[in-house]
Amino acid sequence: MDDYLLMIPGPTVISNPVRKVMGAAQIGHSSEEFQESFIELLNLTKEVFRTKTGSPFILTGSGTVAMEVAVTSLIEQGDRSLVLDTGYFARRFGMILESHGLETDFLNFPFGTHADPSILRKELQRTNYKAVFITHVDTSSTIMNSISELVSEVKSVNALSIVDSVCGIGGCRLEFDKLQADVVIGCSQKALAAPPGAAILMISQEGMKQLETRKTPIPSYYMNLKRWKELMDDPRGYLATPAVQVMLALRESLRMIISEGMDERWERHRRMAEAIRAGIEALGLEFTAEEGYRADTVTGFDVSTGKAASIRSTMKREYNVEVARGFGDLRDNSLRVGHCGNISKMEVSAFLSALELTLSEFGSKVRKGAALEAAVPFITPDLR
Numbered sequence: 001m002d003d004y005l006l007m008i009p010g011p012t013v014i015s016n017p018v019r020k021v022m023g024a025a026q027i028g029h030s031s032e033e034f035q036e037s038f039i040e041l042l043n044l045t046k047e048v049f050r051t052k053t054g055s056p057f058i059l060t061g062s063g064t065v066a067m068e069v070a071v072t073s074l075i076e077q078g079d080r081s082l083v084l085d086t087g088y089f090a091r092r093f094g095m096i097l098e099s100h101g102l103e104t105d106f107l108n109f110p111f112g113t114h115a116d117p118s119i120l121r122k123e124l125q126r127t128n129y130k131a132v133f134i135t136h137v138d139t140s141s142t143i144m145n146s147i148s149e150l151v152s153e154v155k156s157v158n159a160l161s162i163v164d165s166v167c168g169i170g171g172c173r174l175e176f177d178k179l180q181a182d183v184v185i186g187c188s189q190k191a192l193a194a195p196p197g198a199a200i201l202m203i204s205q206e207g208m209k210q211l212e213t214r215k216t217p218i219p220s221y222y223m224n225l226k227r228w229k230e231l232m233d234d235p236r237g238y239l240a241t242p243a244v245q246v247m248l249a250l251r252e253s254l255r256m257i258i259s260e261g262m263d264e265r266w267e268r269h270r271r272m273a274e275a276i277r278a279g280i281e282a283l284g285l286e287f288t289a290e291e292g293y294r295a296d297t298v299t300g301f302d303v304s305t306g307k308a309a310s311i312r313s314t315m316k317r318e319y320n321v322e323v324a325r326g327f328g329d330l331r332d333n334s335l336r337v338g339h340c341g342n343i344s345k346m347e348v349s350a351f352l353s354a355l356e357l358t359l360s361e362f363g364s365k366v367r368k369g370a371a372l373e374a375a376v377p378f379i380t381p382d383l384r
């Protein structure tokens, strides 16, 4: 086997049609062919985000670029922001805000628990915020927040809601127009199943109004949505050379996503996550995230104390399955498995078998076949 099964929480497995696009002959970034492809990419992005009213932006860069662009373009000196701290990636938003000298408060939730909308409501009654930063799926704690409830709390006080859905979009249900968030951020390499390199922002009409009416100039050349707006409106212009292949690969992947159907795709991810969780539970392992808020795209779970690195490397060496280690304090004791994008029932079964067999090498007494048996009700033939 040339390839191993990549089940980290992004980048993820790339399908053959998308790989083919990456290997095709170079075309010019200002060719008509690329410009037309980019227009199609913007339209497909709107379909994936389920929006007719949002303004899409696709820049060359990773998810962090999209996060920073949202900060530099929409928050000004003197504005106060609130970060809902549900893990490492939420705190990254805080670090970005602070690195621009912006006033930032954190509402902390214990690692592995969700952001409680009623606690947010109380905080919003106490303090006036320009914006609240929310993480949809925090890849570090593997929690999936209830974004619709959180966004509606933020809306009720007329603050901006800025949602990082880097680990959600394309895998977890998110309907931009219904959600009414002001910004939703994504990137190419997770549930959108394309290579890394495209940073995505969807901005609401209110968000665009805030951008147009800000009082001070945006303190950045590249991280400047006003500049990018011209290019998104007319991709025949030039601002900086885009990662042409990545954009074309993302277009190909989004075409495939739309042909799968968004409802079908969300349902497939939901059922894969259920299968994974049933298998992990059957192995007697604890989850990192609290019940009811476990993500559909990534799952964190405990393994023996201090053994995470060895279990992970055994799974890769002997079974060709790569997972990721836990975050921070949990690094030595837990693993995270990504199950988004092109990962489907075949890969879910392979992962559960690899985990079970590896754990038995490490002394687990669980009956052989228990993980798959528990997962089978969720991976019925109709699941792609």
Ligand SMILES: Cc1ncc(COP(=O)(O)O)c(C=O)c1O
Residues within 6 Å of the ligand: 010, 062, 063, 064, 065, 089, 135, 137, 138, 139, 140, 164, 165, 166, 167, 187
């Ligand atoms: C939830 C979340 N936000 C932001 C990022 C940052 O994205 P990138 O690594 O592409 O910069 C990640 C990366 O894993 C993420 O999981």
